[in-house]
Amino acid sequence: MRLRGLAAGLVALACLTPVPAGAQASSSASPSAPQPAGDTVTAADRSRTWIVIGGTSTTLRGDCQEGCPAHGTGAYLHTGSVLGVAGVRLNPQVDAGLEVSWVPATTVDGQDFRATFLLATGQFRPFRSSGFFLRGGMGMVFVRNFVLGEKEEVMPAITSKALGVTYGAGWGFGLRKRVGFELFGAQHVAALGDFQTGGVNNENVLGNFWSVGAALVFR
């Protein structure tokens, strides 16, 4: 009984494996399934999976609208970041998913700065046959040590939630393969708003992150 259950489980697992599923789809070739412009339909065309893993070189700056001091994250900081996107292909031109991006840096005051973006994201490839894409998203950011003070003293550490927005553009290579590569530029925004650090009220605070990066794309 137990063996039979195990065998059934293995069979079920085999049936759910993406590659055989893709092969079945190609043999039955549903007429309603969207097909890309071109001659043959590849495994990447059939797959609905969209995964991106990569890294960026990032310049960031935290600021408020008026009278921000030029220290802490009020100065431009240069760092690296990692990002990952997991989602699905909605149609031959559009993907949607969830982006996680992690930006570590050290402030001028010597504190560790961290920003973690958790964003609902969408990608649009207007020209199906070329690799150009536009990407945008919106969600939350968790920010630690976004230091902004009016005096020179080091401000106490804070962790704050913020509204996150991102947009960018790039170029993908190996569009028709299961594993591709992309280069992109993006801007991320962490809109913190108002908060207090050490009794000082910081108003209209916002962080800008400018990035260029590269990533592997799995489909």
Added chain:
Amino acid sequence: MLRSSVLFFLACLAVAVTARPASAQTALAAPVEPPLPSPTESLFGSARPLFAFDFAGEVPEAAPAAPQGRPSVVDWQAERRACAGCPRRSVGHAFLDTTIINGFYELANLARGQVTAHITPKTWWANMEQGWVWDLDDFGVNQIGHPYQGNNYFNAARANGLSFWESAGITAFGSGTWEYYGETNHASVNDLINTTLGGIALGEMFHRTAWLVRDTHATGKSRMWKEIGGLAIDPVTGAKRFLSDDSSRVSDKPPDMVPSALEAVGSLGVLSRGTNTNAFEGDNKGFLEMSMLYGDPRVGRSRTPYEAFSVLLRFGGGGGISEAKVRGRLVGQPIHDRFQFNVTQAYDFIKNDVYQFGAQSFNGNLAFRVGGLSNGLSLWMMGWGGLTALGAVDSIPLEGDEVCAPAEPAEGDGAGQGVSEGPRCYDYGPGSDFGARTVLAHKGRPIVDFLYETHHLYSLDGVRANHFLQQLRLDLLVPLKGPVGVGFSGEYFDRRTYFSSTDNPTQKFHYPQVRLFMTWRFS
């Protein structure tokens, strides 16, 4: 921003009037033919996969041969039209027209003496170096002015034959370029969100409403006045049609611009609103309300955004435009016979003498229909919940603080006209919403309408707090004769603010309101 919008509309009107003689001549010369049957059947007939959005403005596979004098399938396909009555598709012109709109708003601001209009490459570079900020503009500017401007970008794309989703991208492009290069002010992230999402909601609503007015089978003066009516509602598409001579071209309407059903109600009456301390104030205020139900969001499988939407506009009652609500269906899916699931985009703007609220949100709603009750009665119930991308609600002064009021700019002092120096008297943040609605109808006409909704906002830019705004509303509607009826509405608003800091006590407000009005039904 509001003045610029008015100037923009007047400019479109001027463009249309300038272009009129040629168009009018063509229209008069066109042969008068009987109208073709409207192909509305194709609206719900397509069998597409769940998320197969129409990005490419696809051409229908089978189109009937056109009668003599009308453009044939070969003609309109050669002109890069998605259908006989559709505009010519041009992505390049969509970008160009969006940039022209930005140029126009810039010139309008310059003519009005706005300091923010003195742009140079230096200000462009400064804005790019700075990145995004929160801005301090008035509530009306940010919550209705910017969405209206976004509607112009959106319709610059729609007027050039782009699909809904493509036009959404163009709206973001228009907003981003305006923020960086259209003003000396730093680019504002709240403007980007409000202009883009609000522009999409208002844009598609105005675009479809304007198509209700146009009659593409008509010719002569009647055609011209209808085109001008369309231009008044959607200036960008209207002006584009006059300039391209589509305003006099005889063809069928674009099939997806013909709603499956249409219903509008106008209400005129008085309202009395209370305050936190008084049940009702002595002074009653007049109001005019227009509501429209385009298509039928209660039924049908749909993958065409906004082929069903509702809109409510209220003028007077404590503000110029005191309320604007748009709910556009993005995706609709029937479940069994009586249930309907929709994904909806929402735009909210409320501004009266006791509170103000605005939001851009998305929600999912599940509706249930009970037909065939006794005496022609039917019942429809709906519940929803969703996320607010960005909402605005007026600030509550903390203990010891004065009531917030924007500073009056001093003569010869300050940053100059058009530069908002604050304080901004409302807070921004994301949030959620949920609610329920029940409508009891008699022979298809609502007689009892009950609504409960809650908007939650977590204010980020402002004092950190969770705001809960609840509304209860009960409408009793009595048909009198023909389209005329009377109505009574009782409403109750409740606001609770829970501050993140325990130093600030929870604040509670409530505002009762009653309305008495005459209704006129158009259907």
